[in-house]
Amino acid sequence: MSKHLTVFLIFPLFFLLLASDELNELIKCMVCGDTSTGFHYGIHSCEGCKGFFRRSLTQHESYTCSNNGQCDISLYTRNQCQLCRWKKCLAVGMSKEGSRLGRRSKRMIEKMHETIAKQRSFGDNTVVHQPAGFYSNHPELFNQSKYGGQPMSAGHPPSHMLPTSIPAMYPGMNSSFSMAAMMESQLGQAMANHAQSISTIIKQELDHSGSDREHSLSETSSISGLDMSPPGSVGRQSSVPGASEGSVNGSGNRGYGSDSMEQSPTISSVSLSKSHEDSASLNNMYIQAAMRAKEEKRMPQSVSEEITEKMSMIGRDGSKFEASMAGEGDLPMEAINKMLAAGQPVILIPRDMGSPESNSKDMIPPSPTVVVVQNTSKEGRDDHSTSRHRSKSASPGNEVSVSVADMASSQMKALYAGHRRTSEPMLRPEDNTHCSFLPHSGQGNQFFQFPGGFPPQQMPQGLSPQSSLLSHSPLLPMSQGWNPLSGRQHLPPSPLLSSGGQVMVPVSSSQHPQQVPLGPTAFLAQQHLKAEMHSPKPLPQHSPGDGRDCFPTRQSVKRQSPGKGHSDPNKTSKGSHGKPECSPDFSHLSPPQSFTTALQSSAPSDSQTPISKEKKMVIKEEPRSIPIDGDDIPDADPKSNDDTLEEYKLEGFNPEEPLTPELKKKLCKIIDCVNKSYHETCFYTFRRIIFLRERYFPFLGPDETYSHRLKNKYDHDCSKCPPPSGFPTSKDPPRELPDVLLPVDSGRMWQFFSSKFTSQITRIVNFSKMIPGFKHIDREDQITLIKTGLFEVATIRFSTVADTKTNMVYWWTTGDKFSLEDAHKMPLGNLFDLLFDFARRVNRMLLDDSEYALLSAVVIMSPDRPGLKNRERVKQLQLELLHALHYEVSQNHPGEHGLFARLLTTIPKLREIGPEHIRRLMELKIKSPGFQFPALHAEVFDLNNS
């Protein structure tokens, strides 16, 4: 229900609040995907493409392409090939004839939207990426693909077949516009299909593969008092027959060394992202949702009708919103206030349709953004929240809170500008108390919050003054950017804010915001995965005296005293660290052992599980430490003078509270559990990397950073426990790529990498299943969490093979290596820029395995994932993990007080990579129908079918 309501209000309210200027910021350039600055030469385009086209009108004949006209034109690559950019401009409908001066008439705009509405009758309610349709270069390809039989045949010829005079005849509805819409519908359908496949795979994987236990979880729960299980479920895992018998790791008994395309599972994914939303597709859902909302009478009828009426006015290019706003600019806020007054929370979810303002080349695809305006009690609020700041629409005791997670700047500006247009602000700057707000600092996005509320100039009218921290995610690092006393705004140091738009979503007050139908997480799976889905999967055995002993509880681990820093000459890079027996000598290893503990993970629904009350928590973070490797700090806003993250606010979590023995024990149990899971499902623990590096990459020599990572970290002896199934045992590197890749065999490399990347799926699924509390999450929520988090966890793991100083990838388990430059040459190669960017962020922190593990667990356990049924449950679990991560970081890095804050800033970065991956994969598929995808890519994505 709330899902529908959520969807229901998002788009109309959002766009109705926006002026055309702001709208342009939210619309992508149809050529490159950058932020559109308006309607230029017949299409929405950015200033760059506009200028390029203008110049090209006189000199395009001199353009050449060294890639046979096959260059991808994106925000990242648009300057690499003039010819292809020019072609792309033409393909999407740019033309001199399309030029138009002056305003567009209302009638024209309405006509345009009528056309849009017809296109929407396709019923596509899936998510797509750009309003411009990046397949416009090869529209004919749609007809050759499985996606080509729908809208394309509806009497709309490809754009390149349309006369260029069409835009002139009807500027608002040029050929490209129609074409793009249709293409997007097809893409959306394709992505929806992928999502379905992914869900199926994960579901099967959850059912049949891997360890179904949480390491010591039941024990942990009972011992440490973790309230992670529904009543009566404590100890369930341990009682499962065969739990000690070994189970099958989903990756089977194959390691990277035999991780061929025919064998290894292949999955890639994309986080659900607003970047894949589409106004057209969403509109249908809004309408449906509105109807359901009416039926279910979960919101005031009048509001429902009001919004429903608005929905019909929503258009793809935003022009309609101008019209709507012109006469009814404040109406959405009235609706919102009605809902707030009725005690209903309203969720504002920024749509991501923009791009960073600063440096387009550094632009990172947008990520999910959530703004929450919700009625909450004052309980648990920060002290800044006072009753004197009371919303006009909020009744006493039912105060309204506003929290913004991952807000994009231009979106925010646009939204608030739209609010400011309204006549009588219901929320005055002086009322600001606890609005959570994500300030902008140029790119990316972040979970930030102004403890003092919205800056006056950005305070949305109509939002409640009692804005206090409230989110379905405890991950709300609080910047001190807004000083409620001085009124000055200090941008936080490292938000990676992408621009985009906002959408508003009303939800039932009894429920958490449900998802906008965002883009699917896409997975590529290989054939053997399917086969293994139906058979028990082995897992490392943990009989008494074996590997379990390598994971002593935290209480037994003696840590180095704070302040010692990273260096300890007594410790070696071999991981001895005073414990020579921990040297990761795997030379003795026999082929992968059989695994135990094949558990069926039919996790009981925890919908009835009582949710513990949250405590107020504020983590004081001291200024970040100086980057160890001297690199720039990419997660810092170069425009900001304040380069610190001084405060993070995590709901229900106060690290300043005394660490009681009970709490410490609890956290240690969590750390142990996650750590074990990580070691069992990830080849690249740093001790293993050290071993593999010496064995397969001896020419590299030792890397001192590993000793930094390991010197005071988790006391784990890898030599005493079995490595994950498939870990290489050969003396020589089982290479899969030629020694010399000159010229680079891009296709082969891509296959190699995709197989490696996607082979992570089973391991990551198994890792997720072993996260404390995961098993007790609602079944569908489990799938949702994995689906949306898998790619992000895989990205985290990728950072362990990326040498960001030399821009090389060293695949430790096979002895293969390739450069970032080589990677660029393969399909989807540009994605590596994003992966490396993330790797740079995280690698400089010199984290240990335990921190990687906990970060991965936090990423998986994200309550802000679209579609979650029980966000509170997930939120609580993430809270525990965050607490554990904070504890672990503070223990491992006693001298780096800003590290935890910086570590959290990597999460929004992760959110940006997944959507871009799937977008590019689909683009590749449609633009290059002859491209031979790996078997499982093709199978999962249905890529080779036409």
Next chain:
DNA sequence: TAGAAAAGGTCATGCG
């Protein structure tokens, strides 16, 4: 006629 919106001009910037 004011204001909106797009075309076209300008120039700082970065790159080869």
Next chain:
DNA sequence: CGCATGACCTTTTCTA
């Protein structure tokens, strides 16, 4: 140093 780029500005056209 020349050139391409793109952000910003001015001019032009059109609508309300």
